[in-house]
Amino acid sequence: MIQIQTPDQVFDAIQKAKAGATAFCTNFFPVESKLKSWIEHGELFAELRNGATFFLRKDRDFLRLYFCAADVAVLRQEITAWPGLKTERVITDLVGNESSLRNMQSALEPAGFRRHTQLVRLARTGRPESVNGNLPVSFAREADGGAVLELIENAFDRYGEQLPMLYEIEQAIEGRQILTAWRDGELAGLLFFETQGLASTVRFWAVAEKFRDLKTGSALMRQYLKIHDSVRRFTLWVNASNENAIRKYRHFGYAPDGLTDYVLSSGLISK
Amino acid sequence: MKSVMEILTEIRPEFDFAASSDFIADGMLDSFDMVTLVSALDKNWGISIQGTDIVPENFQNLQTIESLLRKNGAQP
Numbered sequence: 001m002i003q004i005q006t007p008d009q010v011f012d013a014i015q016k017a018k019a020g021a022t023a024f025c026t027n028f029f030p031v032e033s034k035l036k037s038w039i040e041h042g043e044l045f046a047e048l049r050n051g052a053t054f055f056l057r058k059d060r061d062f063l064r065l066y067f068c069a070a071d072v073a074v075l076r077q078e079i080t081a082w083p084g085l086k087t088e089r090v091i092t093d094l095v096g097n098e099s100s101l102r103n104m105q106s107a108l109e110p111a112g113f114r115r116h117t118q119l120v121r122l123a124r125t126g127r128p129e130s131v132n133g134n135l136p137v138s139f140a141r142e143a144d145g146g147a148v149l150e151l152i153e154n155a156f157d158r159y160g161e162q163l164p165m166l167y168e169i170e171q172a173i174e175g176r177q178i179l180t181a182w183r184d185g186e187l188a189g190l191l192f193f194e195t196q197g198l199a200s201t202v203r204f205w206a207v208a209e210k211f212r213d214l215k216t217g218s219a220l221m222r223q224y225l226k227i228h229d230s231v232r233r234f235t236l237w238v239n240a241s242n243e244n245a246i247r248k249y250r251h252f253g254y255a256p257d258g259l260t261d262y263v264l265s266s267g268l269i270s271k
Numbered sequence: 272m273k274s275v276m277e278i279l280t281e282i283r284p285e286f287d288f289a290a291s292s293d294f295i296a297d298g299m300l301d302s303f304d305m306v307t308l309v310s311a312l313d314k315n316w317g318i319s320i321q322g323t324d325i326v327p328e329n330f331q332n333l334q335t336i337e338s339l340l341r342k343n344g345a346q347p
Contacts, residue, residue, distance in 0.1 A: 018321075029302035095303065125285045197298030198286060232285045233298070259303060 001056070001084060004044040007035055010055070013046050014068045017053040021070040025104060027094055028055060028066035041167065052078040054085075059165075060158055062089040062269060076107035085111060090266040091159050098260045105262055116265035117160040117239060122246070122254035124234040137223040140178040140190070145169045147187040148178060155206035160239065160263045164192075164203075179223055181207075181216045191220040193228075200228050202236040205245075221252050237261060275336050275347055278311045288333070295327045305330050312336075316345035 004010055010030065018024055038044045038057055047054040052069035065085075069075035079085065092113065094101045105115070140148055148169050156163055164172070172178050172192060181189045188211035192204040202224070207217045228234070236254065238245050273281075279288045279300075286299045294300045300308065308330065309320050320343050329339040337347045 096306070195298070197296055199298030199301070231298075233283070 001045050001047045003042065004039055004046055004055075007032065007039065009046070010035060010044070013048055013053040013055075016048060017051060017068040017070060021051075023071035024068070025072050025075060026066075026068040027092065027104075028068055030066075037168070037171070041165070047082065047084065049078040049082065050074075054079070054082070056088075056090075059091075060163075062091055062159065064162075065090050065092040067092070072103055072107045075104070076110060079108060079111040082111070085266070087268075088266065089268045091116065091269065092264050093162075094262040094264065095259065097258060101260060101262050105264065108264055112267040113264040114267075116263045116269070117157065117241070119160065119237045119261040119263065120240045120246075120256050121235055121237050121259040121261070122249050123257040124252065124254040125232065136183075137179050137181050137219050139176045140173045140180045142170075142173060144178075144180060144187065145173060148173070148180070148190055148192075151187055151190055151206055151208055152192070152204050154208075156204065157239070159265060159269060161204075161237075179220050181211075181220055183211055183214070183216070186211075188214070189216040189220050191224050193224060195228065195231065198230070198232040200231045200234050202234070205236075217248065225252070273315055275312075275333060275340070278308065278315060282307055282311065291332070293331050295331055300330055308336075312340060312345075316340060316343075316347070318343045318345050 014026075014028070035044075043058040045056045045058075047056070051074040052067060055066040056063045057066070067075055067079070069078065090113075092108065094104050105113075145166055149164070149166050152163055152169075169178070169192075177193055177195070179191045179193075180187060187208065189207035190204065191202060194201045194203060205217065205220065207220075225234075234254070235257070236249065238249060240260075276288060279294075282304055283299055286297075288294065288299065291297045291299060305325060305327070309325055313319055318340070320339065324339055324343070329335050340347045
């Protein structure tokens with residue numbers, strides 16, 4: 001396994017798996033800015049095998065696996081034959097329409113992967129509702145990074161929901177991508193989003209347990225929609241079993257758009 | 272046979288693709304949409320777009336998508 005030093009190494013490694021592929025399969029769709037950030041922080045590694053390339057990204061106390069393979073049969077063969085993987089705590093995501101994911105999941109099962117959780121994508125199209133009034137919500141400040149990270153880590157599953165590292169939160173604060181609500185000097189809630197042109201994604205929407213039922217979450221969501229009045233498409237991923245969150249998102253006009261994420265874990269990670 | 276614009280509008284009806292010169296920068300297509308679009312283009316023109324061609328540069332605007340189709344043997 002090699003540590004990745006440049007984005008070109010990534011593209012070359014992907015190309016090796018694609019060469020001659022007739023039914024190329026992958027779960028690796030890197031956004032260039034994130035790729036560069038992972039490389040700069042020494043988080044990205046690659047394993048080149050016959051007809052398949054695997055990328056591993058360090059995330060807290062485990063690794064995230066991404067694959068590029070000539071086809072599903074090659075994926076199954078090469079991941080099963082890779083001895084180094086068996087001693088690591090690994091999570092991988094399979095994204096697509098549910099019917100298309102079972103084939104890839106079955107290719108990973110011989111290597112010890114099992115379903116950890118399942119996320120569904122929700123989308124909200126059209127203009128946001130108009131919002132009036134002064135809401136106690138503001139963009140996170142430079143000094144808020146630690147509190148933001150703590151709330152996110154307490155509210156979400158680190159294996160299932162791709163939690164940001166502190167440096168990513170600091171970048172997001174600088175980019176004005178995190179809204180916060182404070183009560184009695186404590187971080188009561190946050191909404192972390194990513195906006196690209198006419199599309200915006202909510203990455204995390206969380207309210208600290210002691211501040212629930214105070215409409216903090218609604219205030220954050222309303223402010224988020226208010227500042228995105230030119231956006232035409234809103235999306236987010238939510239745990240499929242989190243009925244409470246899904247109900248709240250539905251309240252704001254979100255609905256499933258048919259895309260599913262199977263989060264699989266290797267044998268060394270328990271539920 | 273559908274046009275590229277018709278296919279794009281079926282995938283993302285909320286966007287006006289004719290008004291954009293960069294679908295990726297404008298947030299109109301994400302990586303999952305690209306996979307959906309490739310399937311629709313393959314089916315519409317009876318071709319198989321190579322995996323190596325499924326990169327954002329080929330989906331930036333109508334012209335780059337049509338170039339991609341021509342490269343893969345279609346006549347858009």
